[in-house]
Amino acid sequence: MKLYYSPGACSLAAHIILNEINVDFDLERVDLKTHKTEKGTDYFTINPKGYVPALEINPGLMLTENVAILPFLAQHDPKQDLIPPSGLGRAKVLEWLGYLNSELHDAYSVFFGPALSPEEKERGYATINKILEYTDNYLQESDYDYLVNDHFGPADAYLFVLTNWSNSINHDLSPFKNVIALRNKVAGRQSVQIAMRDEGLIP
The missing domain is CATH 3.40.30.10 (Glutaredoxin)
Known part of the structure; x- marks a missing residue:
């Protein structure tokens, strides 16, 4: 490949x-x-x-x-247990991938196009924050170690990559403690x- x-x-x-x-x-x-x-x-x-x-x-x-x-x-x-082979578990992975792709990815992408005015930046940050707030609350209420289950998987990798972009756009991730905790866990993987x-x- x-x-x-x-x-x-x-x-x-x-x-x-x-x-x-x-x-x-x-x-x-x-x-x-x-x-x-x-x-x-x-x-x-x-x-x-x-x-x-x-x-x-x-x-x-x-x-x-x-x-x-x-x-x-x-x-x-x-053998890697990265994604359930079928059923609801697999559907939940696809649900998260769809949400991250259509919502969070798009929210960040605004900052990588034409230069934004201060007002446009604030609206952009607010959109990102709304999505991250949902994700943070989900993680807070979840009993799992990762987004979908107790195994690292593609949705965790995608969330890690997207939230890395906060560093490039001067976006503050600190309010989202559960997202940060998951990011740190993912970042430690070889x-x-x-x-x-x-x-x-x-x-």
Whole structure:
């Protein structure tokens, strides 16, 4: 497999899950401004959508969108318990991935487009805070160690990556103690440390 990624982008979640499973994979960095890969390839010829992640499963067989890639990878090695094989447990993983993708990802994305006025930034922060407040309350009331159950999984990786973006937009995560606790737990995993080092995000 080959993952097309941009450092610190949402593709980091797929990179983390790839490190969790028993599979060989390659990485190819994408410059999202020039849409060129590190090998000089026009990225639009690889993924016409133009953004990451894109996962090349086999030559000519490509999968895009985190809500598809993350469950696909998580089910690769059932021994890892990254995603329930079926039933309500699997549906809950997909529910969280959908929520994070459609709500939290979009809320952060506002800050990575055209420059925002102070008023627009405040509205943007308020939107992020509303979603994180829901997530924080959910974690507070949950008996599980992670978002869905007692096993780390793709939704935890995705939440970790998205909330990392708070560092880039001067957003304060400190009110969300349960989110921070989950982030710290995820950050300590070897798969996360390796992925972040490989992408140049930490020394």
